[in-house]
Amino acid sequence: MITRADVEHVAILARLGLTDTEVERMVTQLNSILEAVGVLAEVDTSMVGPTAQVIPLENVMRDDVARPGLARDAALANAPLRDGDHVRVPVVLEEGR
């Protein structure tokens, strides 16, 4: 059973701001979904490896050749906050901390 506290904790992990109403609804809905997902526990997988992807490819390599990337101004054009040739972000490390 997922509790309200679980939902609030996962929402912080997911960086999702949820309103009180959304938290309430999420408790109910996640519990009903996880109950349905519970059928997986019935499957014997003791001798089965995991599959992350289905195609027979691994370590796809290319020649190490330089090529142009996105033009700087095009890459910056969608940034909500820009400072010259940089994107602006909120303070991450405060001085002296």
Add this chain to the structure above:
Amino acid sequence: MVGTDTASLPLADRTIGEVAGLLERREVSSVDLTRACLDRVARDAERLNTFLAVREEGALADAAAADRARADGDPRPLLGVPYALKDIFVTRALDDDGTPIPGGLPTTAGSRILEGYRSPYASSVDDRLSAAGAVLLGKTNCDEFAMGSSNENSAYGPVRNPWDETTVPGGSSGGSSAAVAGGQACFALGTDTGGSIRQPASLSGIVGMKPTYGRVSRYGMVAFASSLDQCGPLVRSVRDCAMVLGAVAGHDPRDSTSVDVPVPDYVAALDGEIRGLRLGVPREYFVAGMEPGVERAVRVAIDVLAGLGAEIVDVSLPSTDKGLATYYIIAPAEASANLARYDGVKYGLNAGEDDLLENYLQTRGAGFGPEVKRRVMLGTYALSAGYYDAYYVKAQQVRTLIKAEFDRVLADVDALLAPTSPSVAFKIGAKIDDPLLMYLNDACTLPVNIAGLPGISVPCGLSDGLPVGLQVIGRAFDEPMVLRVAAAYEAAAGFDHLRPPTARG
């Protein structure tokens, strides 16, 4: 000869096969055809809400250029054929100096968080269709980040089904399916992570195909679940499907999961002959809860294929009932990682809070809709400490079993036949408050994504006046077989020209 008889329909409702002939014989110009589509788009903009962005001037200019190339003897089959892209494919809308390209289209993925986003580069499929000479009309509405089965999860309003405007067109590629069904585009591209091409194709009465994982480049496709996502065509005939698939399939060095296997001539595979093929019918796909009218139509379709000389084989895929649970761990887990990029820094919405964590919370809380939040929460939970093994690893193990069952059965039969969706188009609002009920829409399609196989939905009649889809599933990279079976059925059943009553005129 696989035939598609749409000659009696209005220009905008005809198949690519039909209009390509008219264009080639110069009986119709691409400008006429493009205008016919744009007229439908304008006429039904409010009624169907299919397009999020339309490039009228650009499309007509491209069409005029196609007509000139045609006059100079350019033989490309898709030259001058108008199409639509699901608004999940980026289209270039910025110059290198960051200024907007006039007429460039934004890319929203159906989300508020990307409102106004202008991509500095184009998706591979957009590049390939431009190179084929097709004419881009605009971007179609979809469920937010392709998460949904009804198109009700779009931040820009639901799409309505041209067959009955009170019903959904299916999703998540519902704008693409309704645009093709409603005569607004000769074809459209969609994406399919758990059924998002095939299910809307079924509910909208058209043909839709999810190719093998790795067959079509995902470069420039907004990511939902990277091990499941695949791009494919929504079209009015199986032949059209073969034409469009041939244009977009193929290795792309920009997508490291795109597989370097040759692209066969898909149109040549449509020889109409299926005598002696072994076609499996997995009994687990006729589940409790399936609408009787859907089951009836699919069973009749199977009889039609038997009548054409195919051997129908009863087969079993015992883990089918674990597909939904497997999918609803793996897809949300991958989604929660993919959607971490929407942090308000590089692009998209920014809530403008001074505190870093608070800014993330407010930006994502305001920018994502309810279904996206639900899946991000579910995925984050399944990947979090203490639950990773019980949910995520477990789902990946069951994925191994599901894939092994398909491999075993498909070693014995040439293709599988199943319903596409357990229901016909349902009323707008009918399932939106019950996520589990909504998820059941994809019970017959999502195992195919889990195994990475190709699948097509082809119309197989009506139930309660609404379209039903027959699903044909094949071996990895055996799209020719899937198309061959679907085309033989289509030619025999004659549903290929079926159009919604509201689309005509």
